[in-house]
Amino acid sequence: MAPKKKVEDVEAPVKEAKAEKKQPAPKKAAKAPAKKAEPKAKAPAKHEKPKKKAEPKAEEKPVEKKEEPVAEEEKPKKTFTMTKPRPLPRPVEKSTLDLDEETRRLLGARKTNKASLPEFNRIDSHKNKSLKLSWRKPKGHHSQLRRQRKAKGSLVKVGFGSPAAVRGLHSSGYEEVLVHRPQDIQGITKTQAIRVAGGVGRKKQAEIEKAAKELNIKVLNPLNTFEEV
Template sequence: MENEAIEQLTTIDGVGKAKAKILYDTGFETIESIKNASEEEIAGIKGIGEKLGQKIKAAADQIVIEEEKTEEETAEKIEASPVTITLDTETKRLLNIRKKQKSKKPTFKQTDSHKKKKLADYWRKPDGIHNKTRYAKHGKCPLVEAGYGSPAAVRGLHPSGFEEIIVNNIKDVESLKTDRQAGRIGRTVGARKRSIIEMKAAELGLKILNPTQKVD
């Protein structure tokens, strides 16, 4: 996450990797956070200074304005039609089974995590000769077992039936297979690059699972 944030900050005019690291360590992890700060706050960071602080603030403001403008233009330009996948009867059946299984699936937690703050609220294999979870005592968290898993044939598929692939740039979009794969834009992708990805996906007839403009 740190490397991705620093890479994003280096797109600001006047900010290299060293300055981006300083900004990140100070709490400015995104271009938006710099836009929301004042020039005095940026200039007050050790290693930045007044002139560079003004330059960084102006550049960040300009990037955000351009991204917002691009996003508005994209909303007008993209006329994406819903992309669907043709599923066979067996796949539909297995997806329905998975949906029912997930609705009944318990939340697996570490033994006594609800009692002790020092214990993380996630699953860990129980151990110890007195551990009641280990012996599957009634009233304790159930053990993780193979029976709770999804059918192997549809494991990892999106509910729509597409294989979900994270995309961060145009190359990732172009590598998708239109007949069975759909893209999910990475959370660190900015508005300008996101709009470009969505336009390219619409051009190639690809499905984006988290588009900026929802298609009914």
């Protein structure tokens, strides 16, 4: 049999080969820094036109602006409402009538006395709708008002009346004259004032008021002026 080789003789060349591989490679010499290439000027494109030098601008004259006509503001349209216009309160005109002191005193006393008077209504007018409130003298044999029962109300008596000197006069001191047409105004004095009758229409009442204004006559019940809705 061949003699066995020693283990040390076999491992020696393997270790030498590994040691050679581990040795670092020699460093290469550092290269000199390369110069940067200068950027080349771009050639003008074919479709681009060469720019012209800017010319000095001429001084522009101020343009006068024409004033446009201002349009009128449109008024807002009134919306439809079911509410009816209410009559405005009539202006209270001071009386231009010259009254003596006694007449003024009696008018003031009548005003205070009328404020404390009871209501003289027709008997049972609050029970029956067909009966109006206007006063009627009770004449029934069993009428409790005629017998002056206190709970039934007050009877009309002489003591409730106003002073005789100012009886029938308006609170301003004028004497009232009922008028139905414009021709009735003729012959009215300065101490009198007209009252248009309730059955006169608005058209004729406007004519009466126009004629009264020309003659400087006072109208006690002029036409109503209504508020805008």
